[in-house]
Amino acid sequence: MLAVVIVTVSLVGISVFTNAQEQRQQNQNRQPFVRDTVSTDTKVQQRQQGQNRQQQNQQQLQDQKNKQAQQQQLQNQQQQRAQDQRAQQQQQSQNNQQSKRLSQQRQQQLIKQNQQSITQYRQHVDQQVNLAPQRIAQLQQQKRMSQYRSQQQYVDRLRQQQLALQNDRNHDYSNDPYFYTAPSYRYKRGNKYYETNQYGVDLLRQAVNYGYAEGFHAGQADRQDRWRSSYQDSFAYQDANYGYNGYYVDQDAYNYYFREGFRRGYQDGYSNRYRYGRYNNGTYSILDTILGGILIFQSLQ
Numbered sequence: 001m002l003a004v005v006i007v008t009v010s011l012v013g014i015s016v017f018t019n020a021q022e023q024r025q026q027n028q029n030r031q032p033f034v035r036d037t038v039s040t041d042t043k044v045q046q047r048q049q050g051q052n053r054q055q056q057n058q059q060q061l062q063d064q065k066n067k068q069a070q071q072q073q074l075q076n077q078q079q080q081r082a083q084d085q086r087a088q089q090q091q092q093s094q095n096n097q098q099s100k101r102l103s104q105q106r107q108q109q110l111i112k113q114n115q116q117s118i119t120q121y122r123q124h125v126d127q128q129v130n131l132a133p134q135r136i137a138q139l140q141q142q143k144r145m146s147q148y149r150s151q152q153q154y155v156d157r158l159r160q161q162q163l164a165l166q167n168d169r170n171h172d173y174s175n176d177p178y179f180y181t182a183p184s185y186r187y188k189r190g191n192k193y194y195e196t197n198q199y200g201v202d203l204l205r206q207a208v209n210y211g212y213a214e215g216f217h218a219g220q221a222d223r224q225d226r227w228r229s230s231y232q233d234s235f236a237y238q239d240a241n242y243g244y245n246g247y248y249v250d251q252d253a254y255n256y257y258f259r260e261g262f263r264r265g266y267q268d269g270y271s272n273r274y275r276y277g278r279y280n281n282g283t284y285s286i287l288d289t290i291l292g293g294i295l296i297f298q299s300l301q
Contacts, residue, residue, distance in 0.1 A: 083288070100182040107180050111173045118165075118246035125162050128239050129155065135235045146221035147234075154214060154236045165246060178248050185297040189256060200248045201297060207254045208261035208294055210243040212277050213284035215265025223270050231266035260294050261286055 102110070132155040139148040173179050183195035187204075196204075218234045231237055240255040240262070264276035264286065277286040286294075 100184075101180050102182050110179050114173075114179075114247060117251070118171075121244075121246045121251055122162075122165050124251075125158070125165060125241060128241065129159055129162050132158070132235060142227075144221075144225040144227055146224040147218065147227065150217045150221040151235050153217075154239075154242065157242055158239065161242065161245075168245075171247075176247070184300050186300060187295060187297050189253060194253065195300065196249060201295075203244075203248045204253065204257050204295055205291060206243055207257040208291055209285045211240070211258035211261025211263075212265035212268075212286040213261075214242060214258075215262035215267075216269035216277065216284050217265075218262075219266035219269025220272070221269075223272060229266075229270050231263055234262075234266070237262050237266075257295065264290065 132151075136148060136151050136155065139145075139151060178197060178199040181197045181199065184197050185201055186193050186195045188194075214236045215231060215234075218231065218236060219229070222229065236242065237259060240258040241251070242258070244251060244254040244258075265284065268274055268276055276290050277284055
């Protein structure tokens with residue numbers, strides 16, 4: 001009887017031991033599967049998080065683009081309204097000017113003054129064109145190749161202007177409306193007021209815009225050359241005659257407003273942003289709001 005009990009207990013012990021071993025083996029077999037499952041879940045979560053971050057970045061970028069587009073659209077609308085308003089003012093001014101003509105005596109006085117001043121201006125442009133190669137050569141010595149190309153292009157345009165002045169020896173003053181149209185605006189430069197008509201107004205605005213464009217190119221070139229900011233050193237700034245044909249306003253006035261535009265264009269080009277102007281359809285121009293602060297015309301009507 002005792003032997004039977006011992007055998008029974010032994011069998012039970014062996015069975016328990018065998019079951020424990022099987023359980024451990026099952027646990028061991030399950031652990032790699034659990035680890036693999038956890039690892040797979042982690043990778044899926046990481047991938048999902050990465051995709052979420054990418055979608056958020058794309059959404060932020062799209063929101064930024066939409067905001068910029070809205071700002072540009074608003075700016076374009078403001079520009080268009082300002083242009084429409086200016087066109088209406090110009091048309092009204094021209095209608096008023098047609099009914100107001102200068103006396104013959106005043107016309108002859110203006111013509112005589114202009115003939116004297118344009119002769120001096122032709123000589124000045126000749127001197128500037130002859131001086132330009134020496135000035136530009138210094139840029140090559142300083143290894144400022146972007147600025148060299150920029151100023152060389154300016155001189156090329158100045159040479160074309162020189163040729164146009166040489167060919168314009170017999171200006172038809174009698175059919176040029178500026179010389180028989182009475183002043184309709186006045187503006188202040190320094191501490192003095194000046195009067196002009198719509199033709200003079202348009203040329204002064206052109207001076208600011210031409211100056212802005214040339215300044216932008218010069219500032220951009222200095223940035224590309226990693227040169228210090230110095231718009232006064234530019235030959236185009238010092239010359240300030242590009243676009244001036246010798247008529248309608250004094251050379252000093254044109255130079256002054258050309259430099260006003262140049263200084264602002266240079267800052268935009270050097271900083272690589274559009275704070276004072278814009279680029280549209282291949283043309284650089286100053287913002288109307290900025291132009292209105294530089295040139296303030298008061299109607300004489």
